[in-house]
Amino acid sequence: MKQRKFVRPLTDEERQxxxxxxSNEEHLHPSIYRKAKAILLSEQGKTIxxxxxxLGxxxxxxxxxxxxxEKEGIDAFLNKKGGRKEKFTDEHKEIILRLVQQFTPVEFGLKKKFWTYDAISKVMKRIYNVKISYNTIRKILLDKDISLKETRYKTEGKNFKSIISAIKRGRRGKG
Known part of the structure; x- marks a missing residue:
């Protein structure tokens, strides 16, 4: 019969x-929560x-x-997040948002009037040396509720939604 594997006995400091x-669950990375919970459950005698x-x-x-x-100890263990590191920092995401909201592709030497996912990708590679896929750009913009179509049709004092509603009513907006 296979021997049951439990964590070594915890010190009072480790347990605490x-x-x-x-107890800080809402501010905690999910993998760190799972690790801490697994160790405590193992110490309580639960099987693998x-x-x-x-824990699922x-x-x-x-x-x-x-x-x-057991190999790394409590401090290294709790500070180490699991999973793949995120390729794109929050700074990269902010750059993409600023590109779309404040500039046009023409300002970066592209022959396009309006932003496309491909144009954003090219600018990120050329200017910031960051390779980013069409789908990742799409997800970043979706997370912030930004539509490339909406930015395409923005005019002074009007936005995409008002233009569309005017078209649906049978008249095009003036100005």
Missing amino acids: KLLNTL REIAKE VTEPAVIYIIRNF
């Missing part, structure tokens, strides 16, 4: 840090299978969490 981590089921992860993931905790 884990409990404090769990029970922990995996409760695989059994190998729980084993990995326990091994890393």
Whole structure:
């Protein structure tokens, strides 16, 4: 029969840090929450299978969490986020938003009157040396409720929605 794997006995300080981590749940990265919870459940005598089921992860993931905790210690363990690092910083996202809202592609040497995802991608590569896909740009703009069509039809004092509603009423806006 396979031996049950539990985390080593925790010190009072480690247990307190884990409990404090769990009490800050809303400000916590989900992977750090899962790690802290897995260690505490293991210390309480729960099996790998029970922990995996409760946290919604695989059994190998729980084993990995326990091994890393025992190898790295509490501080390194809690400060390390899981998953792939985000390629695009908040600064890159802000640059894209400013490009679309404050400039035209012509100002960057492109032969387009209006922004397209491809044009934004080209400017990001040429000016900022950041390779970014059409889909990533689309997601960034969607997150901020920015439509390239809407920015295309903005006129002074009018926005896309008012132009569309005027067209639907059967008259085009003047000016």
